[in-house]
Amino acid sequence: MSSALLPRPVAGPDARALARRAGEAEGMGQWDAAARHYSLAFRASVLGHDLVAAADALRGQARVRNHQRRFDEAEELGGLSLEIAERHGLQQCAARALNVLGVIRYSVGDWANARVLYARALDLALDLGDDDLAGLACQNAGVIAHLQGDLREARNLYLESVGSFVRSGNSANAMMAYYNLGTVSVYLGEWMEAEVYISRGIEIGERLSHSPMLARLYSNRAHALLQIGEIARAQASIAHAEREAHSVGDRGTLADVEKFRGLQARLEGRLDDAEAYLLRALELGEGAATEFDLAVIVRELGQLRQDQRRPGEARELYTRAADTFNAVGAVHHVREAEDRLQALA
Numbered sequence: 001m002s003s004a005l006l007p008r009p010v011a012g013p014d015a016r017a018l019a020r021r022a023g024e025a026e027g028m029g030q031w032d033a034a035a036r037h038y039s040l041a042f043r044a045s046v047l048g049h050d051l052v053a054a055a056d057a058l059r060g061q062a063r064v065r066n067h068q069r070r071f072d073e074a075e076e077l078g079g080l081s082l083e084i085a086e087r088h089g090l091q092q093c094a095a096r097a098l099n100v101l102g103v104i105r106y107s108v109g110d111w112a113n114a115r116v117l118y119a120r121a122l123d124l125a126l127d128l129g130d131d132d133l134a135g136l137a138c139q140n141a142g143v144i145a146h147l148q149g150d151l152r153e154a155r156n157l158y159l160e161s162v163g164s165f166v167r168s169g170n171s172a173n174a175m176m177a178y179y180n181l182g183t184v185s186v187y188l189g190e191w192m193e194a195e196v197y198i199s200r201g202i203e204i205g206e207r208l209s210h211s212p213m214l215a216r217l218y219s220n221r222a223h224a225l226l227q228i229g230e231i232a233r234a235q236a237s238i239a240h241a242e243r244e245a246h247s248v249g250d251r252g253t254l255a256d257v258e259k260f261r262g263l264q265a266r267l268e269g270r271l272d273d274a275e276a277y278l279l280r281a282l283e284l285g286e287g288a289a290t291e292f293d294l295a296v297i298v299r300e301l302g303q304l305r306q307d308q309r310r311p312g313e314a315r316e317l318y319t320r321a322a323d324t325f326n327a328v329g330a331v332h333h334v335r336e337a338e339d340r341l342q343a344l345a
Contacts, residue, residue: 015044015053022060025170029212029248035064055084055093059100061342066104067212069288074104092133097122099136106143108329109291115144132173135164146184147292149332154184172213175204179217186223187332194224215244215253222260226267227241234264251288255281259297265306274304291331295324311344318344 022037038060045053062078065071085093102117117146122137124130142157158181165174178201187192190319198221218241225234238257245253262277278301285294302317322337 013225014289015048015050015057017040018044019053019057022057026060026064027208027210029250031064031068032130035061035068049089051084053098055081055090058084058128059097062100062104063279066100066107069107071104071108075101078104081272091124091281092128092130095121095128095130095133096136096219097249099133101142102140106140107290111144111147111329115141118144131164132168132170135161135168135170135173135177138164138179139173142180142184146180146187146333147328147330149330151184151188151332155181155188158184171204172208172210175201175210175213176199178204179213182224183216183220186220186227188315191224191227194219195228198224208320211244211248212250215241215248215250216242216256217241219253219256220259223263226260226264231264232262243281251284254292255285255289255293255297257281257294258284259300262300262304266300266307271304271308275301275308278304290328291324292328294331295328295330295333297320298324299333299340302337305338306344315341315344 002021018037018041020094020132022041024035025031025037038057042054042057045051045057052150058081062074062081065077067072067287072217072277078097082094082097082101085097098117099121102114102121105111105117108115110274118137118140120136122141124293125133125137136289138157139161140159142154142290145157146150146154150213158177161177162174162181167179178197182194182196182201183199185197197218202214202221204210207216219238222241223229225237232251238260241253242257245251245257258277258281262274262281265271265274265277282294283295289297298317299321302314302321305311305314318337318341322334322341325331325333325337
Protein backbone atom coordinates (compact mmCIF):
# COMPACT_ATOMS: atom_id res chain seq x y z
CA MET A 1 0.00 0.00 0.00
CA SER A 2 1.26 3.47 -0.84
CA SER A 3 2.36 5.52 2.14
CA ALA A 4 0.18 8.30 0.79
CA LEU A 5 -2.85 6.20 1.67
CA LEU A 6 -1.85 5.66 5.30
CA PRO A 7 -3.60 7.78 7.94
CA ARG A 8 -1.50 10.65 9.17
CA PRO A 9 -0.78 10.91 12.91
CA VAL A 10 -3.14 13.27 14.71
CA ALA A 11 -1.34 16.36 15.95
CA GLY A 12 -1.80 18.36 19.16
CA PRO A 13 -4.41 20.84 17.95
CA ASP A 14 -6.69 17.97 16.89
CA ALA A 15 -6.24 16.40 20.31
CA ARG A 16 -7.48 19.57 21.92
CA ALA A 17 -10.43 19.75 19.54
CA LEU A 18 -11.37 16.21 20.60
CA ALA A 19 -11.04 17.26 24.23
CA ARG A 20 -13.42 20.17 23.64
CA ARG A 21 -15.96 17.77 22.13
CA ALA A 22 -15.49 15.50 25.15
CA GLY A 23 -16.10 18.43 27.49
CA GLU A 24 -19.29 19.35 25.65
CA ALA A 25 -20.57 15.77 25.96
CA GLU A 26 -19.59 15.72 29.65
CA GLY A 27 -21.51 18.97 30.22
CA MET A 28 -24.63 17.39 28.74
CA GLY A 29 -24.27 14.21 30.81
CA GLN A 30 -23.44 12.07 27.77
CA TRP A 31 -20.97 10.01 29.74
CA ASP A 32 -20.12 7.28 27.23
CA ALA A 33 -19.59 9.80 24.41
CA ALA A 34 -17.45 11.95 26.72
CA ALA A 35 -15.30 8.98 27.76
CA ARG A 36 -14.81 7.96 24.13
CA HIS A 37 -13.74 11.44 23.05
CA TYR A 38 -11.40 11.86 26.04
CA SER A 39 -9.81 8.50 25.13
CA LEU A 40 -9.33 9.64 21.53
CA ALA A 41 -7.96 12.96 22.76
CA PHE A 42 -5.42 11.14 24.94
CA ARG A 43 -4.21 8.99 22.05
CA ALA A 44 -3.99 12.00 19.76
CA SER A 45 -2.08 14.01 22.35
CA VAL A 46 0.47 11.20 22.77
CA LEU A 47 0.97 11.06 19.00
CA GLY A 48 1.32 14.83 18.95
CA HIS A 49 3.72 14.83 21.96
CA ASP A 50 1.38 17.22 23.82
CA LEU A 51 1.85 16.19 27.45
CA VAL A 52 -0.45 18.88 28.85
CA ALA A 53 -3.28 17.68 26.61
CA ALA A 54 -2.53 14.08 27.59
CA ALA A 55 -2.76 14.85 31.32
CA ASP A 56 -5.95 16.86 30.75
CA ALA A 57 -7.60 14.08 28.73
CA LEU A 58 -6.83 11.48 31.40
CA ARG A 59 -8.25 13.80 34.05
CA GLY A 60 -11.40 14.23 31.98
CA GLN A 61 -11.79 10.47 31.66
CA ALA A 62 -11.35 10.16 35.43
CA ARG A 63 -14.18 12.65 36.04
CA VAL A 64 -16.49 10.77 33.69
CA ARG A 65 -15.77 7.36 35.22
CA ASN A 66 -16.35 8.85 38.67
CA HIS A 67 -19.78 10.09 37.51
CA GLN A 68 -20.45 6.55 36.28
CA ARG A 69 -19.41 5.20 39.71
CA ARG A 70 -16.55 3.25 38.16
CA PHE A 71 -14.32 4.39 40.97
CA ASP A 72 -11.30 2.09 40.54
CA GLU A 73 -11.02 3.06 36.90
CA ALA A 74 -11.46 6.73 37.77
CA GLU A 75 -8.70 6.60 40.37
CA GLU A 76 -6.30 4.82 38.02
CA LEU A 77 -6.88 7.44 35.29
CA GLY A 78 -6.53 10.33 37.75
CA GLY A 79 -3.36 8.81 39.17
CA LEU A 80 -1.87 8.45 35.70
CA SER A 81 -2.70 12.10 34.96
CA LEU A 82 -0.90 13.12 38.16
CA GLU A 83 2.10 10.95 37.37
CA ILE A 84 2.54 12.47 33.89
CA ALA A 85 2.20 15.96 35.33
CA GLU A 86 4.68 15.44 38.15
CA ARG A 87 7.28 13.68 36.00
CA HIS A 88 7.31 16.54 33.51
CA GLY A 89 7.01 19.48 35.89
CA LEU A 90 3.48 20.40 34.83
CA GLN A 91 2.43 21.97 38.12
CA GLN A 92 -0.97 23.22 37.01
CA CYS A 93 -1.89 19.81 35.61
CA ALA A 94 -0.66 18.19 38.82
CA ALA A 95 -2.78 20.50 40.96
CA ARG A 96 -5.88 19.74 38.89
CA ALA A 97 -5.20 16.01 39.03
CA LEU A 98 -4.91 16.22 42.83
CA ASN A 99 -8.29 17.95 42.96
CA VAL A 100 -9.95 15.26 40.80
CA LEU A 101 -8.39 12.50 42.92
CA GLY A 102 -9.85 14.28 45.95
CA VAL A 103 -13.29 14.24 44.32
CA ILE A 104 -12.95 10.49 43.72
CA ARG A 105 -11.90 9.80 47.33
CA TYR A 106 -14.85 11.92 48.47
CA SER A 107 -17.20 9.89 46.24
CA VAL A 108 -16.17 6.62 47.89
CA GLY A 109 -16.57 8.10 51.39
CA ASP A 110 -12.85 8.55 52.15
CA TRP A 111 -13.24 12.13 53.35
CA ALA A 112 -9.99 12.26 55.33
CA ASN A 113 -7.83 11.60 52.27
CA ALA A 114 -10.07 13.76 50.11
CA ARG A 115 -9.41 16.70 52.42
CA VAL A 116 -5.63 16.12 52.23
CA LEU A 117 -5.74 16.03 48.42
CA TYR A 118 -7.85 19.22 48.28
CA ALA A 119 -5.39 21.00 50.58
CA ARG A 120 -2.46 19.99 48.36
CA ALA A 121 -4.36 21.18 45.28
CA LEU A 122 -5.20 24.52 46.95
CA ASP A 123 -1.59 25.13 48.00
CA LEU A 124 -0.41 24.56 44.44
CA ALA A 125 -3.21 26.70 43.01
CA LEU A 126 -2.31 29.62 45.26
CA ASP A 127 1.38 29.28 44.35
CA LEU A 128 0.45 29.36 40.67
CA GLY A 129 -2.13 32.14 40.98
CA ASP A 130 -4.73 29.82 39.44
CA ASP A 131 -8.07 31.35 40.51
CA ASP A 132 -10.14 28.64 38.86
CA LEU A 133 -8.38 25.80 40.62
CA ALA A 134 -8.30 27.71 43.93
CA GLY A 135 -12.07 28.03 43.60
CA LEU A 136 -12.45 24.30 42.99
CA ALA A 137 -10.26 23.38 45.94
CA CYS A 138 -12.10 25.81 48.26
CA GLN A 139 -15.42 24.47 47.06
CA ASN A 140 -14.45 20.86 47.62
CA ALA A 141 -13.01 21.59 51.04
CA GLY A 142 -16.31 23.35 51.78
CA VAL A 143 -18.24 20.21 50.90
CA ILE A 144 -16.31 18.23 53.50
CA ALA A 145 -16.60 20.97 56.14
CA HIS A 146 -20.34 21.02 55.41
CA LEU A 147 -20.77 17.28 55.84
CA GLN A 148 -18.68 17.25 59.00
CA GLY A 149 -20.98 19.85 60.54
CA ASP A 150 -18.88 23.01 60.26
CA LEU A 151 -21.58 24.83 58.32
CA ARG A 152 -20.30 28.38 58.79
CA GLU A 153 -16.83 27.38 57.63
CA ALA A 154 -18.39 25.63 54.64
CA ARG A 155 -20.36 28.77 53.80
CA ASN A 156 -17.18 30.88 53.95
CA LEU A 157 -15.32 28.46 51.70
CA TYR A 158 -18.17 28.44 49.17
CA LEU A 159 -18.24 32.25 49.14
CA GLU A 160 -14.48 32.27 48.50
CA SER A 161 -14.99 29.82 45.65
CA VAL A 162 -17.64 32.07 44.05
CA GLY A 163 -15.18 34.98 44.15
CA SER A 164 -12.44 32.86 42.58
CA PHE A 165 -14.70 31.69 39.78
CA VAL A 166 -15.91 35.23 39.08
CA ARG A 167 -12.26 36.32 38.75
CA SER A 168 -11.44 33.37 36.47
CA GLY A 169 -14.61 33.80 34.41
CA ASN A 170 -15.59 30.13 34.79
CA SER A 171 -19.39 30.19 34.71
CA ALA A 172 -19.80 26.40 34.98
CA ASN A 173 -17.83 26.28 38.22
CA ALA A 174 -19.62 29.36 39.55
CA MET A 175 -22.88 27.51 38.96
CA MET A 176 -21.66 24.64 41.15
CA ALA A 177 -20.53 27.07 43.85
CA TYR A 178 -23.96 28.69 43.97
CA TYR A 179 -25.50 25.21 44.25
CA ASN A 180 -23.30 24.46 47.25
CA LEU A 181 -24.02 27.85 48.82
CA GLY A 182 -27.72 27.14 48.48
CA THR A 183 -27.35 23.68 49.95
CA VAL A 184 -25.46 24.84 53.05
CA SER A 185 -27.99 27.66 53.49
CA VAL A 186 -30.73 25.00 53.55
CA TYR A 187 -28.96 23.21 56.39
CA LEU A 188 -28.48 26.52 58.22
CA GLY A 189 -32.23 27.10 57.90
CA GLU A 190 -31.64 30.22 55.81
CA TRP A 191 -34.36 29.34 53.33
CA MET A 192 -34.63 32.68 51.53
CA GLU A 193 -30.88 32.90 51.01
CA ALA A 194 -30.87 29.30 49.79
CA GLU A 195 -33.53 30.06 47.20
CA VAL A 196 -31.61 33.13 45.96
CA TYR A 197 -28.29 31.29 45.61
CA ILE A 198 -29.80 28.26 43.90
CA SER A 199 -31.84 30.44 41.53
CA ARG A 200 -28.60 32.20 40.53
CA GLY A 201 -27.09 28.80 39.79
CA ILE A 202 -30.14 27.89 37.70
CA GLU A 203 -29.78 31.10 35.66
CA ILE A 204 -26.21 30.12 34.80
CA GLY A 205 -27.15 26.50 34.13
CA GLU A 206 -29.96 27.48 31.76
CA ARG A 207 -27.57 29.71 29.86
CA LEU A 208 -25.00 26.90 29.62
CA SER A 209 -27.61 24.17 28.90
CA HIS A 210 -25.96 22.15 31.67
CA SER A 211 -28.53 19.39 32.29
CA PRO A 212 -26.67 17.29 34.93
CA MET A 213 -26.23 20.25 37.26
CA LEU A 214 -29.62 21.78 36.44
CA ALA A 215 -31.35 18.64 37.68
CA ARG A 216 -29.72 18.97 41.10
CA LEU A 217 -30.24 22.73 41.25
CA TYR A 218 -33.97 22.46 40.56
CA SER A 219 -34.26 19.60 43.05
CA ASN A 220 -32.60 21.51 45.88
CA ARG A 221 -34.51 24.71 45.13
CA ALA A 222 -37.69 22.71 45.70
CA HIS A 223 -36.48 21.96 49.25
CA ALA A 224 -36.09 25.65 50.07
CA LEU A 225 -39.42 26.55 48.44
CA LEU A 226 -41.27 23.85 50.39
CA GLN A 227 -39.89 25.21 53.65
CA ILE A 228 -41.07 28.78 52.94
CA GLY A 229 -44.49 27.55 51.84
CA GLU A 230 -44.22 28.32 48.11
CA ILE A 231 -45.82 25.03 47.13
CA ALA A 232 -46.70 25.81 43.51
CA ARG A 233 -43.16 26.98 42.74
CA ALA A 234 -41.74 23.96 44.59
CA GLN A 235 -43.84 21.58 42.48
CA ALA A 236 -42.70 23.32 39.29
CA SER A 237 -39.09 23.06 40.42
CA ILE A 238 -39.51 19.34 41.16
CA ALA A 239 -40.99 18.80 37.69
CA HIS A 240 -38.03 20.62 36.11
CA ALA A 241 -35.60 18.51 38.15
CA GLU A 242 -37.28 15.28 37.09
CA ARG A 243 -37.20 16.25 33.41
CA GLU A 244 -33.52 17.23 33.48
CA ALA A 245 -32.55 14.13 35.48
CA HIS A 246 -34.37 11.84 33.05
CA SER A 247 -32.55 13.48 30.13
CA VAL A 248 -29.15 12.44 31.52
CA GLY A 249 -30.16 9.23 33.33
CA ASP A 250 -29.39 10.67 36.78
CA ARG A 251 -31.05 8.17 39.13
CA GLY A 252 -29.55 9.86 42.18
CA THR A 253 -31.40 13.10 41.45
CA LEU A 254 -34.55 11.17 40.53
CA ALA A 255 -34.33 9.68 44.03
CA ASP A 256 -34.10 13.22 45.42
CA VAL A 257 -37.19 14.20 43.41
CA GLU A 258 -39.19 11.42 45.07
CA LYS A 259 -37.74 12.37 48.46
CA PHE A 260 -38.96 15.95 48.13
CA ARG A 261 -42.35 14.79 46.92
CA GLY A 262 -42.45 12.66 50.05
CA LEU A 263 -41.47 15.65 52.18
CA GLN A 264 -44.24 17.75 50.67
CA ALA A 265 -46.81 14.99 51.17
CA ARG A 266 -45.74 14.55 54.82
CA LEU A 267 -45.92 18.27 55.52
CA GLU A 268 -49.44 18.29 54.05
CA GLY A 269 -50.50 15.30 56.17
CA ARG A 270 -50.77 12.89 53.20
CA LEU A 271 -48.83 10.20 54.99
CA ASP A 272 -49.69 7.27 52.70
CA ASP A 273 -48.56 9.26 49.67
CA ALA A 274 -45.39 10.26 51.53
CA GLU A 275 -44.62 6.61 52.23
CA ALA A 276 -44.99 5.65 48.56
CA TYR A 277 -42.71 8.48 47.45
CA LEU A 278 -40.00 7.73 50.03
CA LEU A 279 -39.95 4.01 49.31
CA ARG A 280 -39.62 4.86 45.63
CA ALA A 281 -36.75 7.23 46.51
CA LEU A 282 -34.91 4.42 48.29
CA GLU A 283 -35.45 2.09 45.34
CA LEU A 284 -34.10 4.64 42.86
CA GLY A 285 -31.21 5.57 45.12
CA GLU A 286 -29.84 2.05 45.56
CA GLY A 287 -26.65 1.82 43.50
CA ALA A 288 -27.04 5.40 42.24
CA ALA A 289 -27.05 7.79 45.20
CA THR A 290 -24.18 8.19 47.66
CA GLU A 291 -24.39 6.47 51.04
CA PHE A 292 -24.88 9.91 52.59
CA ASP A 293 -27.84 10.72 50.32
CA LEU A 294 -29.41 7.33 51.04
CA ALA A 295 -29.07 8.00 54.76
CA VAL A 296 -30.93 11.31 54.32
CA ILE A 297 -33.82 9.41 52.68
CA VAL A 298 -33.80 6.84 55.50
CA ARG A 299 -33.90 9.66 58.07
CA GLU A 300 -36.88 11.23 56.28
CA LEU A 301 -38.61 7.85 56.29
CA GLY A 302 -37.93 7.68 60.03
CA GLN A 303 -39.65 11.04 60.49
CA LEU A 304 -42.62 9.72 58.53
CA ARG A 305 -42.85 6.64 60.78
CA GLN A 306 -42.74 8.95 63.78
CA ASP A 307 -45.62 11.00 62.33
CA GLN A 308 -47.48 7.73 61.69
CA ARG A 309 -47.08 6.91 65.41
CA ARG A 310 -44.86 3.92 64.70
CA PRO A 311 -42.01 4.74 67.12
CA GLY A 312 -40.32 1.34 66.95
CA GLU A 313 -39.83 1.58 63.20
CA ALA A 314 -38.84 5.24 63.49
CA ARG A 315 -36.17 4.31 66.05
CA GLU A 316 -34.80 1.60 63.77
CA LEU A 317 -34.60 3.96 60.80
CA TYR A 318 -32.99 6.80 62.77
CA THR A 319 -30.40 4.33 64.08
CA ARG A 320 -29.69 3.10 60.57
CA ALA A 321 -29.30 6.67 59.32
CA ALA A 322 -27.03 7.60 62.25
CA ASP A 323 -24.81 4.57 61.61
CA THR A 324 -24.39 5.52 57.94
CA PHE A 325 -23.72 9.18 58.76
CA ASN A 326 -21.13 8.06 61.27
CA ALA A 327 -19.48 5.72 58.75
CA VAL A 328 -19.00 8.53 56.24
CA GLY A 329 -17.96 11.12 58.83
CA ALA A 330 -21.08 13.33 58.65
CA VAL A 331 -20.81 14.38 62.30
CA HIS A 332 -23.51 17.05 62.21
CA HIS A 333 -26.01 14.61 60.76
CA VAL A 334 -25.10 11.94 63.33
CA ARG A 335 -25.97 14.41 66.11
CA GLU A 336 -29.26 15.29 64.43
CA ALA A 337 -30.27 11.63 64.09
CA GLU A 338 -29.27 10.98 67.70
CA ASP A 339 -31.36 13.97 68.84
CA ARG A 340 -34.37 12.46 67.08
CA LEU A 341 -33.71 9.12 68.77
CA GLN A 342 -33.50 10.85 72.15
CA ALA A 343 -36.82 12.58 71.51
CA LEU A 344 -38.42 9.16 70.98
CA ALA A 345 -37.16 7.81 74.31
